[in-house]
Amino acid sequence: MLIQMKNMSELMVDLAYSALIFNNREIAEEVKYLEEKVDELYVRIQEESIKQAVDERNPEKALVIIRLATSIEAISDSAVQIADVVLRDIEPHPILRESIKESDITITIGRVSDKSILAGKTLGELNLASETGMWVIAIKRGKKWIFGPTENTRIEAGDILLAKGPIEGVPHFRKLCSGKDKKL
Amino acid sequence: MLIQMKNMSELMVDLAYSALIFNNREIAEEVKYLEEKVDELYVRIQEESIKQAVDERNPEKALVIIRLATSIEAISDSAVQIADVVLRDIEPHPILRESIKESDITITIGRVSDKSILAGKTLGELNLASETGMWVIAIKRGKKWIFGPTENTRIEAGDILLAKGPIEGVPHFRKLCSGKDKKL
Structure with a gap:
């Protein structure tokens, strides 16, 4: 689940920049939709790893997993914020768009x-x-x-x-x- | 500067996962070091864009730029949190390491x-x-x-x-x- 979350967060960042470059609402909306999926995964990861920690009487693994999941969740939140520029109909400056394209x-x-x-x-x-x-x-x-x-x-x-x-x-x-x- | 910040944040995420996969402190420390550079860029971007907004009497461009810079800064913070797992000497679970390797x-x-x-x-x-x-x-x-x-x-x-x-x-x-x- 953590890997799935990692892959989704990376896709979200790529899509967020794509939405910005092409000023495309549909792509930006997909980023928002994926955020919901990431949030669901996040909750499930927390539940599962704490359950396992209790079962195995070992808190350490759960701590690492939750820590990583929290960081990945934060990355996907940032992707939403980037996509939100497009959803709020703020026209990104053409120079900005060009420079992302030319990186x-x-x-x-x-x-x-x-x-x-x-x-x-x-x-x-x-x-x-x-x-x-x-x-x-x-x-x-x-x-x-x-x-x-x-x-x-x-x-x-x-x-x-x-x-x-x-x-x-x-x-x-x-x-x-x-x-x-x-x-x- | 925003593009430089974007590139650095992406490098940081890659390095953070690398630090995790190879359990390597040096790579994790570089992520922390890059975070300082990103923070400096962040402050400069805020200063420059607000100055320009005042000069041009146009707040919109500054808002977009600062919004994007804030999201990118958040991504680099997440990278530091991922790298921190290695710096705190928490041994990431081998299964976790293998699955990142196999994504x-x-x-x-x-x-x-x-x-x-x-x-x-x-x-x-x-x-x-x-x-x-x-x-x-x-x-x-x-x-x-x-x-x-x-x-x-x-x-x-x-x-x-x-x-x-x-x-x-x-x-x-x-x-x-x-x-x-x-x-x-």
């Missing part, structure tokens, strides 16, 4: 054409992250979003991929999406 | 042999992140650490690289370090 690790989007080698493959089959450095953190399919896709998520032609990675990986990623680059 | 995004180490193609090259020349998905977040050289290396940092034979990336990228990364794999 070493950036977030980009790519539309998957029907000529793209990504179309029809799962993220697990592609190993996109280890081959190109780009992590798909969300997919927009038609009007729907898939947030935090797994290795079993299949990319379809027409998808818009939201990906995080090194800025020097962006051109290749976009060409993979458009179908210009035929090799990972 | 989709992991942290690993590799020792650079003199046969490695990485030796003698800068991180910028290698484009390691976009070629392999692995981000070097710290380098141990002899007894010294280089935290948050830049694209101009040159890898030397004997270095121990601390890298973050997709778990499926780990074997290739380790073979690049040992010299078994000759191609990125």
Whole structure:
């Protein structure tokens, strides 16, 4: 559960910055929704670890776990605050948006054409992250979003991929999406 | 300054988890040290943005900037709390350590042999992140650490690289370090 919480909090931070860069309410709302899930996990982790501490008559493990869970929960709260800038309709300054886009690790989007080698493959089959450095953190399919896709998520032609990675990986990623680059 | 703060907070979270995985005090202490730098940046950002708001008679931009800086500062505080588990000499449970290691995004180490193609090259020349998905977040050289290396940092034979990336990228990364794999 702690690892699940860690993964969710990291996704939330990435999505919060994405919401800011693309001034996108839907992404910002997902961050708020994930916060509820993290809170539920947090409560469950506290319950389980205290129960176990009592059973095993050993408070130390519970202390570490709760301490870590509290820190992770705080990270997800910060992500909500970042997303909240978008939800409150405060227009982030274009310079700010540009500089987040131009930092070493950036977030980009790519539309998957029907000529793209990504179309029809799962993220697990592609190993996109280890081959190109780009992590798909969300997919927009038609009007729907898939947030935090797994290795079993299949990319379809027409998808818009939201990906995080090194800025020097962006051109290749976009060409993979458009179908210009035929090799990972 | 905000982007610098964002980058530092992300490095801090990565280092905090690294400290936990490898039960390493030096890495945990670096997180504490970086927190001081983040705090300094935070104060300066507040000063500058309020000054600018007064000059331009426009409070909105300052509000967004300070809001974001506050969220980023909170993330770096959480990183310190995670690192603090190591500094307080609480032994993190081995299962916990293993599960962080085995999550989709992991942290690993590799020792650079003199046969490695990485030796003698800068991180910028290698484009390691976009070629392999692995981000070097710290380098141990002899007894010294280089935290948050830049694209101009040159890898030397004997270095121990601390890298973050997709778990499926780990074997290739380790073979690049040992010299078994000759191609990125």
